[in-house]
Amino acid sequence: MFSLRTPLESLKKIFGYDAFRLSQQEIIEGLISGEDAFVLMPTGGGKSLCYQIPALHRPGVGIVVSPLISLMKDQVDSLKAHGVKAAFYNSSLNSSEARKVLARLHSSDLDLLYIAPERLMSGEFLERLAGIPIALFAIDEAHCISQWGHDFRPEYRQLGRLRGVFPGIPLIALTATAEAHTRTDILDRLGLRSARCYVSGFDRPNIRYTVLEKQKPFAQLTTFIQPRYRESGIVYCLSRQRVEKVAGQLREAGFRAAPYHAGLSAGERKNVQEDFLRDDIRIIVATVAFGMGIDKSNIRYVVHYDIPKNIESYYQETGRAGRDGLAAEALLLFGYGDIAVARSLIENTKNPERKRIELHKLNSMVSYAEALSCRRRILLGYFGDHLAEDCGNCDICLHPPQLVDVTEDARKALSCVYRVGQRFGMGHVIDVLRGSQKERLLELGHHRLSTYGIGRDKSQQYWGSLLHHLVHNGFLEQDVGNYSILRLTDSARPILRGEQPLTMAAPRVRADTVSAKEKS
Numbered sequence: 001m002f003s004l005r006t007p008l009e010s011l012k013k014i015f016g017y018d019a020f021r022l023s024q025q026e027i028i029e030g031l032i033s034g035e036d037a038f039v040l041m042p043t044g045g046g047k048s049l050c051y052q053i054p055a056l057h058r059p060g061v062g063i064v065v066s067p068l069i070s071l072m073k074d075q076v077d078s079l080k081a082h083g084v085k086a087a088f089y090n091s092s093l094n095s096s097e098a099r100k101v102l103a104r105l106h107s108s109d110l111d112l113l114y115i116a117p118e119r120l121m122s123g124e125f126l127e128r129l130a131g132i133p134i135a136l137f138a139i140d141e142a143h144c145i146s147q148w149g150h151d152f153r154p155e156y157r158q159l160g161r162l163r164g165v166f167p168g169i170p171l172i173a174l175t176a177t178a179e180a181h182t183r184t185d186i187l188d189r190l191g192l193r194s195a196r197c198y199v200s201g202f203d204r205p206n207i208r209y210t211v212l213e214k215q216k217p218f219a220q221l222t223t224f225i226q227p228r229y230r231e232s233g234i235v236y237c238l239s240r241q242r243v244e245k246v247a248g249q250l251r252e253a254g255f256r257a258a259p260y261h262a263g264l265s266a267g268e269r270k271n272v273q274e275d276f277l278r279d280d281i282r283i284i285v286a287t288v289a290f291g292m293g294i295d296k297s298n299i300r301y302v303v304h305y306d307i308p309k310n311i312e313s314y315y316q317e318t319g320r321a322g323r324d325g326l327a328a329e330a331l332l333l334f335g336y337g338d339i340a341v342a343r344s345l346i347e348n349t350k351n352p353e354r355k356r357i358e359l360h361k362l363n364s365m366v367s368y369a370e371a372l373s374c375r376r377r378i379l380l381g382y383f384g385d386h387l388a389e390d391c392g393n394c395d396i397c398l399h400p401p402q403l404v405d406v407t408e409d410a411r412k413a414l415s416c417v418y419r420v421g422q423r424f425g426m427g428h429v430i431d432v433l434r435g436s437q438k439e440r441l442l443e444l445g446h447h448r449l450s451t452y453g454i455g456r457d458k459s460q461q462y463w464g465s466l467l468h469h470l471v472h473n474g475f476l477e478q479d480v481g482n483y484s485i486l487r488l489t490d491s492a493r494p495i496l497r498g499e500q501p502l503t504m505a506a507p508r509v510r511a512d513t514v515s516a517k518e519k520s
């Protein structure tokens with residue numbers, strides 16, 4: 001039907017675009033010349049053209065595996081609108097429709113055929129294909145083959161046989177889920193170990209990433225939102241209760257905020273969403289239930305009030321900011337208590353494999369939050385996308401952490417833990433250090449300890465950060481099951497004896513200092 005010479009001509013004539021994006025051209029040319037490919041691009045990056053155009057440039061039909069019937073229909077409708085001969089073959093067709101599609105397949109009247117994995121891999125269908133010229137196989141949402149991905153589908157597993165059954169035909173796997181284990185798993189399972197991997201498009205340069213240590217979260221939130229009260233933003237919390245509470249507090253403080261979570265009726269959710277789109281509401285306080293399919297390009301900030309479960313969610317949720325390409329902010333309030341909660345939720349997971357995966361992912365999220373180097377590098381690195389240099393647009397790049405010598409204070413804190421008999425948690429240890437007059441402390445006689453009041457000169461927050469720092473670096477351990485009692489570890493000794501110096505990054509607490517500095 002088309003007489004096309006180059007992929008660029010197809011892009012212009014059929015799809016009406018002027019230029020390829022990201023690595024599209026390389027991927028397309030590779031596939032046309034018969035190579036396999038593995039493509040990682042974020043949602044909306046333009047993965048579809050990577051197999052649609054090669055299918056038009058190679059003889060035979062391009063077979064596209066897709067997990068969702070609705071997705072197939074949308075794709076096919078849009079291709080037809082561009083004059084491409086496309087069809088889908090799935091359980092939504094009645095028997096006469098299905099026969100028509102098969103007839104077109106056999107008479108080489110299709111450029112692209114979308115199909116569900118279990119249909120494709122049925123013995124009957126594979127036999128059919130044996131006698132038909134095939135341009136390529138494309139496996140969309142390829143992460144569905146891996147338990148490491150977020151949407152494992154057992155029926156995808158059968159696709160592992162494809163490479164062996166059709167050795168000469170190029171195979172392209174595409175996904176937006178790019179964490180290292182998922183990646184390797186997809187390649188292994190599909191027999192694509194020698195395929196070229198293309199990772200691109202994950203960077204969102206207009207989003208500025210900032211992490212603050214969570215101390216008085218609501219105050220931290222309002223300090224951040226105040227100068228942005230006329231702009232649209234999303235505040236993500238991990239539970240419905242937290243969503244309701246924060247939304248209520250924001251309203252009391254005079255912000256146009258509304259809650260959004262799965263506990264609201266469909267009608268209520270729809271109203272909130274529409275008010276937000278029309279800018280009648282500026283702030284949506286939401287659980288992760290909010291955002292799927294929301295198309296608002298001028299969201300200026302996304303705040304995570306609680307730590308997300310993994311970097312994939314974090315990336316996806318922050319990615320809702322700044323779709324218009326203008327400057328946007330992603331702020332994470334990072335609290336150690338939240339991690340403990342997240343860990344304990346994961347501990348309840350029945351499947352041990354799942355548990356291991358989720359803990360690993362949570363740990364990566366924590367490392368991001370605790371990082372002292374460019375956040376964007378860490379984020380992109382997690383997806384296998386690499387930045388040539390530090391980004392210049394994250395809190396670390398803009399305000400490099402100042403390392404302060406905490407050797408002396410660490411000694412004070414550790415000896416205080418020891419003096420209270422290694423039987424108390426952080427709150428009490430800090431009270432003793434700061435010389436509190438609390439009744440319980442006096443009852444225990446802890447005002448007579450040699451460490452009582454030796455840390456008066458520093459704030460409660462400071463001691464909190466320092467104690468967490470000591471826990472994280474293995475000088476203290478925290479008994480999770482038992483009121484978070486602090487105990488010394490063996491590595492605390494050299495510090496106590498003054499044989500080992502210790503530094504810590506000064507805690508980052510206030511968002512306004514981060515952005516105010518920037519404006520000047």
Ligand code: ADP
Binds near residue numbers: 018041044
């Ligand atoms: P993905 O599958 O990666 O989520 P799509 O393939 O659906 O993304 O593409 C997202 C949007 O970008 C579509 O509207 C598509 O037409 C458009 N698009 C893709 N490639 C280009 C391009 N080279 N130039 C302009 N628009 C493009």
Ligand code: ZN
Binds near residue numbers: 373374376391393397
């Ligand atoms: Zn940076």
